[in-house]
Amino acid sequence: MNHSEIAIESLFQIGPIAVTNTVVTTWAIILGLSAFIWLYMRHLAGAPGKLQTAVEAVVIAMEDAIAAVAPQQAKRLLPFIGSLWIFLVVSNLAGLIPGVHSPTRDFSATAALAILVFVSVHWFGIRISGLKSYLHHYLTPNPIMLPFHLVSEITRTVALAVRLFGNIMSLEMTALLILLVAGFLAPIPILLLHIVEALVQAYIFGMLALVYIASGIQAQALRQSQIEDKHTAKPME
Amino acid sequence: MEFSLSTFILEVINFLVLMWILKHFLYRPVLNALEKRRASIAEKIKRADNKMAEAEALQAQYHQRLQKWDAEKQQLQQTLQQELQETRKAQMTKLQNELAEKREKNQVNLQQELDQTLKQYQSQAHHQGAQFASKILHKVAGPEVEQHLLSLLLEQFTQLDEDKKNRLKKACQEASQHIEISSAYPLPDQQRQRLTDALTELCEDPVTLSFDEDKALLAGLRIHIGAWSLRLNLRDELNGFVELDSENRAL
Numbered sequence: 001m002n003h004s005e006i007a008i009e010s011l012f013q014i015g016p017i018a019v020t021n022t023v024v025t026t027w028a029i030i031l032g033l034s035a036f037i038w039l040y041m042r043h044l045a046g047a048p049g050k051l052q053t054a055v056e057a058v059v060i061a062m063e064d065a066i067a068a069v070a071p072q073q074a075k076r077l078l079p080f081i082g083s084l085w086i087f088l089v090v091s092n093l094a095g096l097i098p099g100v101h102s103p104t105r106d107f108s109a110t111a112a113l114a115i116l117v118f119v120s121v122h123w124f125g126i127r128i129s130g131l132k133s134y135l136h137h138y139l140t141p142n143p144i145m146l147p148f149h150l151v152s153e154i155t156r157t158v159a160l161a162v163r164l165f166g167n168i169m170s171l172e173m174t175a176l177l178i179l180l181v182a183g184f185l186a187p188i189p190i191l192l193l194h195i196v197e198a199l200v201q202a203y204i205f206g207m208l209a210l211v212y213i214a215s216g217i218q219a220q221a222l223r224q225s226q227i228e229d230k231h232t233a234k235p236m237e
Numbered sequence: 238m239e240f241s242l243s244t245f246i247l248e249v250i251n252f253l254v255l256m257w258i259l260k261h262f263l264y265r266p267v268l269n270a271l272e273k274r275r276a277s278i279a280e281k282i283k284r285a286d287n288k289m290a291e292a293e294a295l296q297a298q299y300h301q302r303l304q305k306w307d308a309e310k311q312q313l314q315q316t317l318q319q320e321l322q323e324t325r326k327a328q329m330t331k332l333q334n335e336l337a338e339k340r341e342k343n344q345v346n347l348q349q350e351l352d353q354t355l356k357q358y359q360s361q362a363h364h365q366g367a368q369f370a371s372k373i374l375h376k377v378a379g380p381e382v383e384q385h386l387l388s389l390l391l392e393q394f395t396q397l398d399e400d401k402k403n404r405l406k407k408a409c410q411e412a413s414q415h416i417e418i419s420s421a422y423p424l425p426d427q428q429r430q431r432l433t434d435a436l437t438e439l440c441e442d443p444v445t446l447s448f449d450e451d452k453a454l455l456a457g458l459r460i461h462i463g464a465w466s467l468r469l470n471l472r473d474e475l476n477g478f479v480e481l482d483s484e485n486r487a488l
Contacts, residue, residue: 008239017243026251033255037262044266059267075268079260087255103248108241112248 008106022106029090029103065207070214073128077213080120084113085206088164092198095172096191102198105169107161114161117209118153125216134216160208167201367478374471378456380422382471386457387428390469391435402439405462409440412463417447419461421454421470436460 010018040055048056062082067074088104095102103109125134138149171194175187397405409416416436418424424432429448436444440462451459457470 008241008244010241017247018241019247020241020244022244023247023251026248030251030255030258034258034262037258041262041266044270048270055263056267056271059264060271063268078268079256079264082264083252083256083259086259087252106241106244107239108244109248111240112245113252115245116249116252 008108020106020108021101022103022109025094025100026091026103026109029087029094033086033090066210069207069210070217073124073214073217076128077124077210081206081210081213084117084209085202088113088202088205089199092168092202093195095168095198096194102168102172104164104201105172107165107169110161110165113164113205114157117160117212118157120209121153121212121216124213128217137216156208156212160205164201164205167197171197363478363481367475370478371475374455374475378421378471380456382456383420383422383424383458384428386469387424387432390458390460390467391431393469394435394439397439405465406440408463408465409436409442409444414440414442414444415447416444417449417461419449419451419454419459421450421452421456421472423450424448432458 008020008022010020011024012019040051043049044052059078059082062085063074063078066077066081070077091103091109093102094100095105104113122134125137129137138146171190175190175194178187178190418432429446433444433446436446453472455471455475457473458467459470459473460467
């Protein structure tokens, strides 16, 4: 087993920034998706064809999935969560192409996505609820819960990054090991499992990100409704 | 598990770029297209609903109009029925009147035909009776019958009323007391004398009589006093039947 088969290689350097094969693969994915979108947009019509129907079905399915968790914020969350799903599906499946590695087998990439999720939770929470109201939710139901909330924020972000990285990296490594031990065509069942795992992991990552964002938003909404209930209940006393 | 800060930063930037691209070139156009399609469908549904409402309103209107037409039709039918009944009644009355008139006319015609037939039969009966009587009288005619007829004539002279007597007397005077007497058989002198006496008494003046024979009389006499003619013979009696029949026919 060659070390370069598993290791993240630095292909070239742009000043202090080292460009690895993960970044190049990600660029290739972005270019591929952009090309697809460009082609798709050229054929966008009032009466949709098969491709347009398929793309619309994907977009609607993602919007519906988001709406099932955060009904009022579906349109606002779609670009972030939808992009996560699309990028992760394509990235995870990229490993199936011979000579190409999934960007998500690189912890730096999954950590970047996890950090983006972490930031987006606060970003959406603050934008929707306001800074004070959002920060206040760390003190609910009791200020004693603040450390637990903080630990939770960190651990779940780390868990997101490690889970995706671990799964995809282990799949690639397994396939590589089987290829080395058993020979050509032997890793095909593992590659099939790779497909399933890639889709499942993309779904899990995106869904967890959605749940985290939605919980941040809805915790504030719940608190506001409780406050309103208290205010309306007081005159009755 | 290596961590590269440059990869981390580049991946963050890459994802943000990808998200921007997808947001601006995929989600937004697709969602806009879907929104347009939904709006178009909603518009079509709205138009269809409006058309449906219009159709229902038109249906209701047509239904009302149909009901109105039905009511008008019914009323017109009733009016027509009434008019038909009245017309039928009038026509029936007229027809009955015409039938009654025709029936009456027919009855009159029938009666006339019956009368005519009856008259015809009567005429035939008279004619046949006259023929029969003529045949019998031809056989029974003779001087004795003529003598009886003369006696009968003389008896009738005595039974004449004053008016007739005066007129006969006047006729005698106009005929210069000349009287012509025809008989079927030669009158014996005795009978001539009786006749002369009776006529002299009737005319109240002596009269001159001239006698002649006329076999066509069969039996009896025909007396001409000027314009007057006294007939008591079988021929004239038979002719009397024929004249009576002719008079009846003329009537």
